[in-house]
Amino acid sequence: MNAESIGFVMPHSIYWGMLTLVPLALLAVAWKQGIVPAVPYEPDAGPVEKLLDWISDRTGLFVALWSVMAVFAYTYEVTARYLFNMPTIWVHESSFLLFGMQYMMAGAYGLLHGSHVRVDVIYTKLSLRRQAAVSVFTSVFFFIFIMAMMGTAYRFFFDSLAMDERSVETWQVQYWPVKMLMLVGACLIMLAGISRLIKDIRIYEKQLRSEVSA
Numbered sequence: 001m002n003a004e005s006i007g008f009v010m011p012h013s014i015y016w017g018m019l020t021l022v023p024l025a026l027l028a029v030a031w032k033q034g035i036v037p038a039v040p041y042e043p044d045a046g047p048v049e050k051l052l053d054w055i056s057d058r059t060g061l062f063v064a065l066w067s068v069m070a071v072f073a074y075t076y077e078v079t080a081r082y083l084f085n086m087p088t089i090w091v092h093e094s095s096f097l098l099f100g101m102q103y104m105m106a107g108a109y110g111l112l113h114g115s116h117v118r119v120d121v122i123y124t125k126l127s128l129r130r131q132a133a134v135s136v137f138t139s140v141f142f143f144i145f146i147m148a149m150m151g152t153a154y155r156f157f158f159d160s161l162a163m164d165e166r167s168v169e170t171w172q173v174q175y176w177p178v179k180m181l182m183l184v185g186a187c188l189i190m191l192a193g194i195s196r197l198i199k200d201i202r203i204y205e206k207q208l209r210s211e212v213s214a
Contacts, residue, residue, distance in 0.1 A: 023065035052195035060109020090171040104185030108192035129207035135200040153183035
């Protein structure tokens with residue numbers, strides 16, 4: 001591939017800027033049209049729980065809109081490659097980085113909406129109170145895992161930032177924003193886990209009172 005056949009190269013600053021501005025613009029349009037989905041608050045949720053759920057839901061919605069950018073990027077790549085014989089050096093890398101960051105950032109949204117895979121063979125056979133008790137107990141392991149993830153992502157981010165780490169591909173995009181979002185995503189999952197723990201404790205207490213009064 002020679003220089004003349006490469007075609008347009010996305011500047012790094014525009015790529016990172018679009019990841020921020022495009023979802024905000026789409027959300028603004030959706031908000032004006034009244035089609036932004038409501039946050040699924042629990043009926044008896046307190047202000048802290050509502051705040052945590054709002055953060056989890058809206059960050060998930062924000063990064064979901066990155067997929068729109070990937071569609072346009074791949075459309076551009078296919079058009080440039082097959083119609084003008086000018087393949088890009090940035091579309092594939094920008095897209096797989098986008099989906100990787102999306103995966104990390106959407107973890108809290110998935111936890112809020114119950115989208116994570118879980119083994120329910122025994123769990124579903126328990127009463128609501130015992131399900132809540134199991135969830136509270138296993139949350140200990142959840143928080144240990146998330147704190148380890150946060151610590152690892154923290155080191156990854158600051159090491160990458162210090163060395164101005166870039167990809168080894170021709171585009172040479174910065175990697176420290178990717179690793180920064182690994183840390184942010186881990187923090188968001190931690191917040192979603194705290195909200196989930198609050199819900200489980202409330203369910204346990206409510207079911208316990210119901211069984212005692214029965």
